[in-house]
Amino acid sequence: MALLKISEPGKSPMPHQFKRAVGIDLGTTNSLVATVPPGKSPHVIVDAQGDALLPSVVHYAEDQINLVGQPALDMSIADPHNTLASFKRWMGRSIDDIQSDDSYDYVRPDAVDGSPDASKASALVAVHTRAGAVTAVEASAEVLKNLAARAESALGGQLQGAVITVPAYFDDAQRQATKDAAMLAGVNVLRLINEPTAAAVAYGLDKADDRYIAVYDLGGGTFDVSILQLSEGVFEVLATGGNAALGGDDFDRAIADWVLAQAAVSAADLGPSAYRQLLQESRAAKQALSEHRAVGLAVAGNGVDWAGELSRQQFEELIDGLVEQTLAGCKVSLADADLVPSDIGDVVMVGGSTRVPRVRERVALLFGQEPKIDVDPDQVVALGAAIQADMLVGNNQERELLLLDVLPLSLGIETMGGLVEKIIHRNTSIPCTRGQEFTTYKDGQTALALHVLQGERERVADCRSLARFELRGIPAMVAGAAHIQVTFDVDANGMLEVSACETNTGVAASIKVQPSYGLAESQITAMLQASHQFARDDLEVRALIEQRIEAESLLDAVQAALQADRHLLDASEVQRIDSAITELAAAAKQDEVVSIKDAIARLGHQTEAFAARRMNQSIKQALQGRHIDAIADPVQDD
């Protein structure tokens, strides 16, 4: 056996070995991937053309090869029915959501129920393409695959994992959809983090003193504002708001409309192709006006011929109404957080549209301070995610970044009369666990149905249905005699898991989860197998590589644990673990996925008690150590 290296529990046994980890900003309009090279600052990874931004667009082409990014965007006009864009807006959303809510009118009118088994319980939105009905999860997986491939070729090997950012207001279904997309793409998710938090991390604000932070995010088609509270390194989202149909594209449209008015023509006179040309020119003019005081504009075609000049001042008058709307959104969120503008310690700008000087000016005026703009506003979220990813895989052991989050929306269960009883309230620190006891209603009842919802309102109809759980195998007893302890676990990503046990008999009830607006695990597996991108052989090769990586990291971790805490085991235990190690090391050299998997499970099983003893020892030492500190160094009141 190789020489063992010593490390603390949870830390990498080989601190000098660089692990490939990335941060991914999976955006509505554009997506990016970033990384932190050893000893350097974080930077975005560009594609072969040198572009950092990957348009979040997927085209399902006739030759069954999916185009992603700019080539897909180029097809969006010629072949709109087989091209998907802005699909982030319908992540974790059902066809019913879209039909009952006007703000979803941007979803394509041909949206259908995309659940593979057509059961109403998992009615995810999908749209028809020549590749079949495609859900937002599958389209997002294409984008993630593209970014992962870009990162793998830049970093020279398979990724250890990725931190993916999501909007702060994403509920459990939307977060789960994002994780499902990563799973489909073969990307290991280290953590989902909130976009505004990632932006704050990119600015190093996690190291700052306690304060309130406003994150103003104006993208191409969406506006989000978040109010964060930083207290002792913990980011808490106090309020979020915005407008899902307001962005920099509206600035372009305002310029185009102005040109049309000057030329005294309508968009219809101009025709669609010339109008698109005008929009592109307007966009270029908008960007030029960030640097110049005036730009020339011209429109020609279909008998129209006009040329003129737009000054920065005129442009600002054109967009002031739109900018005003974003400021109104900021004020609403401030009020929601019970704050006034002067309470805000830092204002962070995110999104390409925050490059417009007028936007910065007005934001500065509202908050009474200059907003932060030094980090590229298109990249800032991905860069923050990369810093977190680098920390999580253990590359950077110096920075003490720890992102503690809170649950964005309350979790509850349906009770009699269509009401929701909250089990875990919003803003509860996560991870967290809550137990709730239930009993049976009828004699001999052996099953129980639970409906889990997310939201702040009191009625079931006003909250979002997350999942229905069916508990089976409850021992038959008289009504009210069974004590069924249901445990709700929310992990560090804000995602829920439910388990149940009858406390009198200790019988664990089995739980069948039916996600309300998501994919069941079997559906994901089916999608993986059906994926056009993976030939069967590829899939097997990938599975083998994944199992080997898992075997390697388990071996590293167990050997480090043994080196540190062998004294917690007796001779026979050591021997059993050693032989499981030898077995796994041997299996990992062979090409049998199943035997590696089995050997991983056996080593895991053999080290279960060891892990618990190590943890107990560590906690005991931590508590005792603190007790001694407390005596030696009494904590001051201030």
Place this chain on the structure above:
Amino acid sequence: MSAPIAVNIESNYFTLMGLPQRFEVDLKVLKKNSRELQRKYHPDRFCNATPQEQRLAAQFSAQINTAVSVLGNPVQRAMHLLALQGLVLDAQNYTEKDSAFLFEQMELRESLEESRDERDAKTLKALLSDVANSFRVAQQDFSATEIGQGQTPDLPLLDSQALAALVSKMRFFEKLNEEVSVALKAL
């Protein structure tokens, strides 16, 4: 299947959080000590550990968060102190017997409803300050008991009804305090 192995977590939240076992707690120390433990045991610190260790860390991290929320809330903290003495209150089935307090409850509720309907901010503000004050007094009363002081009284001598009444009082004022705040905000 063997039973799932769990860490032997300290079930006394005061010990866990390095605080003396009594009703008065220093919230700053509570926060500081919980941050210190999270810095060590948050699941993010265990990305490279074995799956078993990851699961145990997540469990312990959740336990720390629970301890903070229990000790940070006066009603829950009082109930935890009682539970540590073996007194588990059945909050749902507690019936108030103090008729004077029952009458006071009714009057306060009526006052809230009236001023809410009339959008009377001045009365609501006065009510809020009254309720907050009563909440404080109820907490002081509990704190003054043997259990509130962190002593370990003889169980048979404990007047569990009186303790339950105190907790119930705290619970009432806590809830009303929140309702008045919500009503004020809605104006």
